[in-house]
Amino acid sequence: MSPTMKRSVGVSVVFVALAAVAAFATVDIGQFSGGITEADAFIINQLLLPRILTAVLAGASLALAGAVFQSVTRNPLGSPDVLGFTQGAATGALVGIMAFGGGALVVAVSAWIGAVGSGVTIYLVARRGGVTGGARLILVGIGIAAILSAVNEYLITRANIVDAAAATVWITGSLDGSTWSGVVILAAVTFLLAPCLLLTSRSLRVLELGDDLAIGLGLGVEKVRLLTLTGAVLLAATAASQTGPVAFLALCAPHLARRLTRRTGPNLVPTLLLGAALMLWADYISQHAIPNRVLPAGVVTGVLGGGYLVYLLAHQRKTGQI
Amino acid sequence: MSAPANRLATRNLTLGYDHRQVVRDLEVEIPDRSFTVIIGANGCGKSTLLRALARVLRPTSGTVLLDGKEIGAHPSRHVARTVGLLPQSPITPDGITVAELVGRGRFPHQGALRRETPQDRAVVERCLAETALTDLGQRPVSSLSGGQRQRAWIATALAQDTELLLLDEPTTYLDLMHQIEVLDLCARLHAAGRTVVAVLHDLNQAARYASHLIVLREGEVIAEGAPDAVITAELVGRAFGLRARIIPDPETGRPLVIPLPSQVTAK
Ligand SMILES: Nc1ncnc2c1ncn2[C@@H]1O[C@H](COP(=O)(O)OP(=O)(O)OP(=O)(O)O)[C@@H](O)[C@H]1O
Ligand SMILES: [Mg+2]
Numbered sequence: 001m002s003p004t005m006k007r008s009v010g011v012s013v014v015f016v017a018l019a020a021v022a023a024f025a026t027v028d029i030g031q032f033s034g035g036i037t038e039a040d041a042f043i044i045n046q047l048l049l050p051r052i053l054t055a056v057l058a059g060a061s062l063a064l065a066g067a068v069f070q071s072v073t074r075n076p077l078g079s080p081d082v083l084g085f086t087q088g089a090a091t092g093a094l095v096g097i098m099a100f101g102g103g104a105l106v107v108a109v110s111a112w113i114g115a116v117g118s119g120v121t122i123y124l125v126a127r128r129g130g131v132t133g134g135a136r137l138i139l140v141g142i143g144i145a146a147i148l149s150a151v152n153e154y155l156i157t158r159a160n161i162v163d164a165a166a167a168t169v170w171i172t173g174s175l176d177g178s179t180w181s182g183v184v185i186l187a188a189v190t191f192l193l194a195p196c197l198l199l200t201s202r203s204l205r206v207l208e209l210g211d212d213l214a215i216g217l218g219l220g221v222e223k224v225r226l227l228t229l230t231g232a233v234l235l236a237a238t239a240a241s242q243t244g245p246v247a248f249l250a251l252c253a254p255h256l257a258r259r260l261t262r263r264t265g266p267n268l269v270p271t272l273l274l275g276a277a278l279m280l281w282a283d284y285i286s287q288h289a290i291p292n293r294v295l296p297a298g299v300v301t302g303v304l305g306g307g308y309l310v311y312l313l314a315h316q317r318k319t320g321q322i
Numbered sequence: 323m324s325a326p327a328n329r330l331a332t333r334n335l336t337l338g339y340d341h342r343q344v345v346r347d348l349e350v351e352i353p354d355r356s357f358t359v360i361i362g363a364n365g366c367g368k369s370t371l372l373r374a375l376a377r378v379l380r381p382t383s384g385t386v387l388l389d390g391k392e393i394g395a396h397p398s399r400h401v402a403r404t405v406g407l408l409p410q411s412p413i414t415p416d417g418i419t420v421a422e423l424v425g426r427g428r429f430p431h432q433g434a435l436r437r438e439t440p441q442d443r444a445v446v447e448r449c450l451a452e453t454a455l456t457d458l459g460q461r462p463v464s465s466l467s468g469g470q471r472q473r474a475w476i477a478t479a480l481a482q483d484t485e486l487l488l489l490d491e492p493t494t495y496l497d498l499m500h501q502i503e504v505l506d507l508c509a510r511l512h513a514a515g516r517t518v519v520a521v522l523h524d525l526n527q528a529a530r531y532a533s534h535l536i537v538l539r540e541g542e543v544i545a546e547g548a549p550d551a552v553i554t555a556e557l558v559g560r561a562f563g564l565r566a567r568i569i570p571d572p573e574t575g576r577p578l579v580i581p582l583p584s585q586v587t588a589k
Contacts, residue, residue: 074413129340206429210413215378217482218402218430264418 022280063275065236066250079251083141086245087148088118115237173246173298248305334384362538376407402430406484427481
C-alpha cells in the first residue's frame with residue numbers, strides 16, 4: 001500500500017471514530033445510567049436512533065454527491081448549493097407545503113421532484129453537441145439557482161404565516177423530522193447508489209484530465225458524466241427530501257477530505273465518511289450550542305461551512321489556485 | 323474505396339465544429355513505422371486532424387480507418403491501447419504529482435477493479451526516466467516549469483504504451499535542448515518500430531526528424547512525402563505565405579529553410 005493510500009485509510013478511520021463519538025454524544029448514554037425506563041426506550045428508538053441514522057445517511061449522500069459534482073465539473077464550487085438542486089428542492093417543498101398542506105411525505109416527495117427536475121433541466125441546457133462542459137454546467141446551474149431563488153422568495157411572500165414559517169425551517173435543513181420510514185428510504189437509495197458511484201472513482205480520475213485525453217484513454221466521457229451526475233442528483237435529492245437542503249455540507253466535505261488525505265482525485269470513500277461525521281456533529285452542536293434553544297442543523301453547517309469556504313477562497317487566492 | 327495499406331488512414335474525411343468546416347475531403351495515410359510530422363500555419367486544422375485520428379473528434383462525414391475498419395467501430399479500449407494522443411492543451415488536476423499523472427496513462431491497461439500492478443509501476447518508472455523526470459516524480463505538476471510540465475504530459479502519453487503515438491506540439495514551451503531531447507526521444511521510439519505522428523512548428527526540425535511530412539493549408543493537404551522532396555521554396559510560400567531560401571543542412575543534408583525578409587521590407 002502506498003503512503004498516500006495508508007494516510008487515506010487512517011484518515012477514514014478517524015472520520016468513523018468522530019462519527020461514532022457524535023452518535024454516542026447525541027444519545028447521551030450518561031443520562032440513562034440508572035437503567036432504561038420504557039419512556040427512555042421510546043425516546044431512543046423512535047427519536048434518537050432515526051435521527052442519528054438520518055444524519056449518517058443524508059450526510060454521506062450529500063458529501064458523496066458533492067465530491068462527484070466537483071470532479072465532473074472540474075470545479076471546486078461544484079455542489080448542490082451552487083448548481084441549483086438545493087433551490088429546486090426548496091421550490092418543490094414550498095409548493096408541497098402551500099398547495100398540498102405540507103404533510104411530511106408530501107413535502108419529501110415534492111422536494112425530491114423539485115431537486116431532480118432542476119438537475120435534469122440543468123443537464124439538458126448545459127449539453128451542447130452531445131458534450132456537457134464542466135464550466136457550462138456551473139454557469140447554467142448558477143443561472144437556474146438564481147431563477148429558483150427568486151421563485152422561492154416570491155412563493156414565501158405569498159404564503160400564509162404558518163406555511164412560511166414551516167417552509168423557512170425546512171429550507172434551513174434540520175433533522176427534527178427524522179422518522180424510521182425516512183431512514184428506510186434513505187438507506188435504500190444510499191445503499192443502491194453509493195456503491196455504484198464508488199466504482200466510478202477510477203473513471204472520474206481520468207475524466208479530470210480533460211475530455212480529449214480521457215477519450216484518448218478509452219473512457220466513454222459522456223456516458224460516465226451522465227451516469228455519475230444522475231447518481232449524484234438522486235442521492236442529493238433524496239437526502240434533501242428528508243432533511244431539507246443542509247447548506248454547504250456537500251461543498252465542504254470533499255475539500256476537507258482532500259486536504260486531510262492529501263490525495264488528488266475525487267476521494268469518494270473518505271468524503272462520504274466525513275459527510276456522515278460532519279452531519280452528526282452539526283446536529284449535536286445545533287442542539288447544544290445555545291442553552292435551551294435548538295437550532296436547525298443547517299444553521300450550523302451554514303456558519304461553519306460558509307466560514308470554511310471563505311477561508312478556502314482567501315487561502316487559495318494566495319497560492320494562486322482557483 | 324481502396325483498402326488502406328497502413329494501419330491509420332482517412333477516407334473523404336470532413337471535420338468541423340458547429341457546422342463550420344475545418345477539414346474537407348481529406349485522404350491521408352500515416353505510413354506504418356514512420357515518423358510523420360504535420361506542419362501548417364496556425365488554425366489550418368492540424369490539431370483538428372490529430373483529434374479525429376485518435377477518434378476524439380467525430381467526423382462530419384467520411385471516415386478514419388484503423389486497421390481497415392472505421393475507428394469508432396473498434397472497442398474503445400482496443401483503440402486506447404493502439405493509438406495514444408497528447409492533446410495540445412490537457413488539463414492538470416489540482417495537486418496531482420508527476421508520478422500520479424503518468425500513472426493515469428495506464429488506464430486502458432487496467433480493468434474496472436484492477437489496481438496498479440508492479441508492471442504498471444515499472445512502465446511509469448521507465449517513462450519518467452525517458453523524459454528525465456525521475457527526480458521530479460513526487461513533485462506536484464502545478465509546481466513545475468512549463469517545459470517540465472510538457473515532459474510530464476509526454477511521459478503520460480508514453481505510459482499508454484501504444485503502437486501509434488500522436489503528439490500535438492510536443493516541443494512547445496521547451497528550451498532548445500529539451501526540444502531536441504523530445505525529438506530524439508520520438509526518433510528512438512520510431513527506430514524501435516513505433517509509428518509517431520507529431521505536429522511541429524519548426525520547419526527545420528520537421529525536415530531533420532521526419533521520415534514523412536504532411537503539409538496542411540486551410541484544411542487541405544497541399545503536399546506529403548519525404549522531407550527532401552516536399553520542402554521547396556515554392557511550398558513554404560504556399561503553406562505559410564513566407565519567402566524562403568532552401569539550402570542543404572550542412573550537418574544532415576536535409577533541407578534547411580532560411581526565411582527571407584518579406585517583400586515590403588526587402589531592398
Ligand atoms: N473546439 C472548437 N470549436 C470551434 N472551433 C474550433 C475548435 N477548435 C478549433 N477550432 C477552429 O478550427 C480551426 C482549426 O483549428 P486547429 O486547432 O485544428 O488548428 P491548428 O492547425 O492546430 O492551429 P495551431 O497551430 O494554432 O495549433 C481554427 O479556425 C479554430 O478556430
Ligand atoms: Mg493546434
